[in-house]
Amino acid sequence: MKKRAKFKLDQNLLKQILIKHKPKFRLNKIAKGGKQLLCFSLEILKFILATQAAMIMPGSNSLYKMERNRDDFLDEIAKWRLRRSLKNLHQQGYIKNSNKNFKLTRKGYDQALFLLIHNLYVPIPKKWDGKWRIVIFDLPTKFSGDRNFLRRRLAGIGFIQIQKSVWGFPFPCEKEINFLIDLTDVKPFVYFLTAKIKNDKELIKYFKKIYPLQFRKK
Numbered sequence: 140m141k142k143r144a145k146f147k148l149d150q151n152l153l154k155q156i157l158i159k160h161k162p163k164f165r166l167n168k169i170a171k172g173g174k175q176l177l178c179f180s181l182e183i184l185k186f187i188l189a190t191q192a193a194m195i196m197p198g199s200n201s202l203y204k205m206e207r208n209r210d211d212f213l214d215e216i217a218k219w220r221l222r223r224s225l226k227n228l229h230q231q232g233y234i235k236n237s238n239k240n241f242k243l244t245r246k247g248y249d250q251a252l253f254l255l256i257h258n259l260y261v262p263i264p265k266k267w268d269g270k271w272r273i274v275i276f277d278l279p280t281k282f283s284g285d286r287n288f289l290r291r292r293l294a295g296i297g298f299i300q301i302q303k304s305v306w307g308f309p310f311p312c313e314k315e316i317n318f319l320i321d322l323t324d325v326k327p328f329v330y331f332l333t334a335k336i337k338n339d340k341e342l343i344k345y346f347k348k349i350y351p352l353q354f355r356k357k
Contacts, residue, residue: 148322150248162318165260256322261296261312267346267353271336274298274306274316276329285323292319299345307336309346309353 148156228234233247243251274293278286296315298306313331320329336342347354 148252153252156318156321160314160318160321162315163260163262164255165258256292256319257295259292259296259315259318261308261310261315263310263350263353265353266355267309267350269335270309270333271339271342272298272308272310272312272316273301273332273334273336274308274329275304275332276325277304278325278328282323282325282328285325288323289319289325289329297349299342301342307342309342309350 228247229236231246232244233250235242235244274289276286276289293306293308293316296308296312298308301307311333313333316331320326320331343354
């Protein structure tokens with residue numbers, strides 16, 4: 140049975156990590172519904188806005204940032220909270236009602252963090268810059284849960300395994316990867332590199348099928 144990574148982050152530590160890396164999140168393609176996520180992860184989303192980290196809103200293709208859209212964004216959340224019943228979330232233990240204000244429980248916080256982690260968004264540039272983003276890790280056995288977590292999330296972003304514990308991706312994603320690493324206790328064992336690779340024809344061939352425009356020659 141595979142071990143899962145366990146995150147013991149309080150909200151202050153999560154806030155520090157968000158401020159440090161400013162990752163982006165895609166919230167418009169969440170299986171459980173972007174509006175539901177916005178309802179019970181309101182406090183985390185405020186952290187994201189406060190760090191000026193960008194996100195893709197449900198029903199929109201544009202990136203919202205704090206400077207111009209904070210008030211509009213929070214107004215939309217308020218409207219969704221009014222339109223959508225929070226009764227189920229309360230019954231499931233995701234939120235609690237305190238003085239007519241809904242707050243995240245620990246269960247709700249963990250679920251919100253889980254959904255945010257699984258919806259990291261890596262912007263794809265119009266053209267590949269010829270460099271590879273390489274993640275290398277060799278974790279002790281006691282970190283098997285974190286190893287499985289990193290493998291799944293790297294694959295979710297689009298990385299492919301080049302060699303054992305060596306993963307590659309063609310586009311800038313340092314802040315998203317460092318965000319994931321900082322959620323775990325394995326930072327001393329993980330390395331992120333940006334470099335050119337000789338004999339990368341097979342890698343180019345693989346990613347060209349996925350991103351034909353980015354690998355198109357002039």
